[in-house]
Amino acid sequence: MTTDTFATPRWRDGLEDEYAVLRQTLDQLIPCLEVPLHLPWIDAINALKKRRGAVIMAHSYQSPEIFHGVADITGDSLALAQAAADCDSDLIVLCGVHFMAESAKILAPEKTVLIPDLEAGCSLASSINAADVRALRRRHPGVPVVSYANTSAEVKAESDACCTSANAVQVVEAIAAESGAGKVIFLPDRYLGSWVAQQTDVELVLWNGTCEVHETFTAQQVRHTREQFDARVVAHPECSPEVLAEADFVGSTSAMGRWLAKEKPARVAMITECSMADNLRNQFPDVQFIKPCNLCPHMKRITLPNIHACLRDLRHEVLVAPEVRVRARAALDRMLAIGRRERV
Numbered sequence: 493m494t495t496d497t498f499a500t501p502r503w504r505d506g507l508e509d510e511y512a513v514l515r516q517t518l519d520q521l522i523p524c525l526e527v528p529l530h531l532p533w534i535d536a537i538n539a540l541k542k543r544r545g546a547v548i549m550a551h552s553y554q555s556p557e558i559f560h561g562v563a564d565i566t567g568d569s570l571a572l573a574q575a576a577a578d579c580d581s582d583l584i585v586l587c588g589v590h591f592m593a594e595s596a597k598i599l600a601p602e603k604t605v606l607i608p609d610l611e612a613g614c615s616l617a618s619s620i621n622a623a624d625v626r627a628l629r630r631r632h633p634g635v636p637v638v639s640y641a642n643t644s645a646e647v648k649a650e651s652d653a654c655c656t657s658a659n660a661v662q663v664v665e666a667i668a669a670e671s672g673a674g675k676v677i678f679l680p681d682r683y684l685g686s687w688v689a690q691q692t693d694v695e696l697v698l699w700n701g702t703c704e705v706h707e708t709f710t711a712q713q714v715r716h717t718r719e720q721f722d723a724r725v726v727a728h729p730e731c732s733p734e735v736l737a738e739a740d741f742v743g744s745t746s747a748m749g750r751w752l753a754k755e756k757p758a759r760v761a762m763i764t765e766c767s768m769a770d771n772l773r774n775q776f777p778d779v780q781f782i783k784p785c786n787l788c789p790h791m792k793r794i795t796l797p798n799i800h801a802c803l804r805d806l807r808h809e810v811l812v813a814p815e816v817r818v819r820a821r822a823a824l825d826r827m828l829a830i831g832r833r834e835r836v
Contacts, residue, residue: 501536501800503528511535514561520777521556521770533796534561540803547581548799549596551588552745553765553791558587560774562799568745569595569641570656573824576600585802586810587794591617593810594645598820605810608798612790616642616730619701620680625650628677632697636667637677639823640684642703645812647679649819653826657729658744660688666830668694683707687729687736705786706730709763714738717761723782726751727763735763752776765791 508515511531518527534557541548541562549572550563559566565575569592576584576596585606586593591614593607625637625647639651640660648654652671655663664676676694678685680701689696711734714725718738726748727739736742741751748762749772759780762769766785773781802808812820 501532503532504535507531507535517560517774518556521560521773526557530557530561530796533557533800537562537796537800537803540800541585544583544803544806545581546583546585546803547579548585548587549575551592551791552771553767553788554587554771554794555767555792556770556774557796558794558799559767559771562796563587566771568656568658571746572596573599576603576605583806585799587799588612589614589617589788589790590810591642591644594812594820595641595648595824597810597812598645598648598817598824601812601817604806606802606806607808607810608795608802609793610808612793614642614790615704616640616681616701617644617647620647620699622646622650624699625677625679628679628697628699632675632677634671635673635675635677635697636671637679638664638667639679640681643680645816645820648823649816651679651823653830654823655827656744657684658747659827659831660684660729661691663827663830664688664694664696665692667826681730683732683736684729686733687742703730705765705788706763707732708786709735711735711738714761714763717782721759721761721782723759723761723780724755724757725761725763731763739763748772749775752779767791 515527547564548562549565550559573595577599583604584596586596589612593605597605636652638653638655639647641654641656653663653667668674668676677697680699682698682700685696685698706728709731714735717723718725725739726741727736729742759782761782765788769781769783769785
């Protein structure tokens with residue numbers, strides 16, 4: 493949490509009526525006593541956003557007052573980066589962690605990308621750097637590198653292609669086939685890599701990175717949740733193999749939502765970041781969400797007050813050096829090209 497001092501916006505007449513629909517939504521997702529504290533900030537941000545001509549983008553792990561209250565565009569990290577390139581605004585506030593803001597800048601270099609807190613990091617992104625990737629290439633000459641989107645721009649620039657948890661298998665197989673190596677260096681999440689390895693014949697060289705949110709879940713927690721609440725279990729592939737073995741479905745952030753729409757379970761436990769379940773509850777009111785979840789401390793550094801300050805002062809611009817941006821863009825473009833080719 494940042495320590496900046498902010499002047500709290502004043503409550504104004506008509507505020508509750510103007511935001512009646514939003515208040516009804518937030519009352520179902522967060523403690524109702526918090527909503528009156530959030531509304532003046534939401535109102536002030538929306539007014540400032542309009543004056544600046546800015547677009548606010550929020551990752552699915554953002555708290556409901558941000559996700560539903562001020563975001564114009566929501567989604568997973570790749571979807572937000574693509575939206576940054578496609579949107580009309582030249583000013584983007586990225587409510588997520590630093591590598592996400594970098595990805596937006598890589599795909600939209602001509603636009604100003606701001607992040608409300610520069611310290612909003614990621615344990616996966618910080619687990620590896622560009623020098624590590626170069627060292628891996630020296631140890632495995634001729635073996636291509638596929639890097640998860642949860643990496644810095646510098647690591648993306650050292651990679652042959654990027655991937656998401658949704659398309660990791662597809663990208664790995666395509667890159668292995670193109671290179672003829674039969675082997676791929678997969679970075680940096682060892683659990684996601686293990687999950688990918690189970691679904692392909694391509695040999696993977698893994699890095700010892702993990703997500704601090706997902707690595708702490710245990711198989712015992714999953715079994716207890718299923719037995720205690722008679723719930724279906726959905727897990728993110730960044731969880732350990734023991735947790736994934738207990739799940740009814742394993743998939744990316746966006747895939748989880750599609751699974752819920754298809755299966756319509758009476759009760760579900762989402763083994764991922766807590767706010768993901770909070771935000772989906774609004775979309776699936778008939779589903780009871782059991783929450784054996786963990787909070788991402790980096791995502792929670794993003795708050796309504798520092799979003800307001802970010803817009804007010806146009807502070808915390810995210811920059812990527814041109815030589816890094818061009819090479820990182822090539823890795824992202826290669827992933828997108830593989831996706832387009834597979835859809836033909």
